[in-house]
Amino acid sequence: MLTVRVIPCLDVAGGRVVKGTRFVDLVDEGDPPELAERYAREGADEIVFLDIGAAPEGRSTLRDIVERTARRAFVPLTVGGGVRTPSEMRDVLRAGADKVSLNTAAVATPDLVRACARRFGSQAVVVAIDARRRVARPGGPATWEVLVKGGRETAGLDAVAWAVRAVELGAGELLVTSIDRDGTQSGYDTALLRAIVDRVPVPVVASGGAAGPPDFVAAVLEGGALAVLAASIFHRRRHSIAAVKAAMAAAGIPVRSVPEVAA
Amino acid sequence: MTRIAVVDYGAGNLVSIDQALRAAGADVVIARAEPDLDGADGLIVPGVGAARPAMDRLRRRGLVAPIRRWIAADRPFLGICLGMQILFDGSDEDGARTFGVLPGRTVRLDGAPRLPHIGWNAVRRRRSHPLFDGVAPDAPFYFVHSYAPVPGGPLGEDAVLAVTDHGPDFVSAVARGRIAGVQFHPERSGADGLLLLANFASLSRRAGPC
Secondary structure, three states: OOOOEEEEEEEEEOOEEEEEEOOEEEEEEEOHHHHHHHHHHOOOOOEEEEEOOOOHHHHHHHHHHHHHHHOOOOOOEEEEOOOOOHHHHHHHHHHOOOEEEEOHHHHHOOHHHHHHHHHHOHHHEEEEEEEEEOOOOOOOOOOEEEEEOOOOEEEEEEHHHHHHHHHHHOOOEEEEEEOOOOOOOOOOOHHHHHHHHOOOOOOEEEEOOOOOHHHHHHHHHOOOOOEEEEOHHHHOOOOOHHHHHHHHHHOOOOOOOOOOOOO | OOEEEEEOOOOOOOHHHHHHHHHOOOEEEEEOOHHHHOOOOEEEEOOOOOHHHHHHHHHHOOOHHHHHHHHHOOOOEEEEOHHHHOOOOEEOOOOOEOOOOOOEEEEEOOOOOOOOEEEEEEOEEOOOOHHHOOOOOOOEEEEEEOEEEEEOHHHHHHHEEEEEEOOOEEEEEEEEOOEEEEOOOHHHOHHHHHHHHHHHHHHHHHHOOO
């Protein structure tokens, strides 16, 4: 049976892993390939790199980081941040990525999703959606809007409608981040996840808000996510990947057992 | 030293497979044209995406006939993901005609709960094979695909080495003689994946070059 993936996310700026509360107060967390290798050893099912600088010089740094990681950690790599054309995507894939995550560029040019999926296959194209809850009318259903540029600008799109459109264009996976929850450690927005999961046929990765193992369980059982992503709780060693997987397994969620006890 | 040629025909990631084979002590040649196959003991065709553009690129690089001869001579061959699918007659994904070494067609994984099938899933062996020496039964490997081959007839059925379920079972590994294919990505599958690639390298060494 397909196991649910636990994915550490490494935000990269200036060649280092950083973490702040969504792009402010960045704290240095280490060397990306070294951290990625550690996570692979500790049972990570995939690694996500997000280039939060995403400047042109940042991209070549990122390619170097991807290649160094691919030579040390034999788990799948997804890379996001700053990819604007199919040829930029090709460069990142050739450096050692398996999937590329498109966010702001996909909103600005939806045809990019189609072009990348045609050229590299849907399985290589992830569309990342940063979503923020709109204030609901009393008694009305919850809705979310899409934010771009690292959560700084509104795109004027409904998050669920954009998710459906992105999949029609060829996205093979959606990485859904709750901007309200990101960095707050108040749990994933399971209503957001559920709203999207019920409308698309592709896997949905939950992101934003993980504080501890019960949040991962909720993202899967309540939200319907097929993969759960987190950053700071792993970087700070607040919780191990093994502890998260143990809680998921205890809740009846299929997970890949951690290969060996980490040294 | 065992020399393994890895066919490069476009976009895919070859870094991890190159590194995995080096870790297994093999000498790796990235093959972009026929002369790159000279002196190789084993041949790996990796690949993701659709069959037609892949076959077109192989053809443009003059690699279709050499690969066909390699397989016909029963020399050590490992197809990964799309590289496994193209061993069969053709693909429903885009109607492409492929190598036709094994009878059957590549079809969409109908009945799957969600596609693409992305993640780690158990590879349940139907029989033993040296490619899996030292790998625990039902060990999980990493998959990322929406299509898989359905072998046709007794010859195709006999080639089935392992199956995996995503909804219904699909064929996740095949082998006939020295020709093998896996639907998952050993180069992304941690220690077990490295072991499988090391096993392929030692099978290739034992077979020796032509």
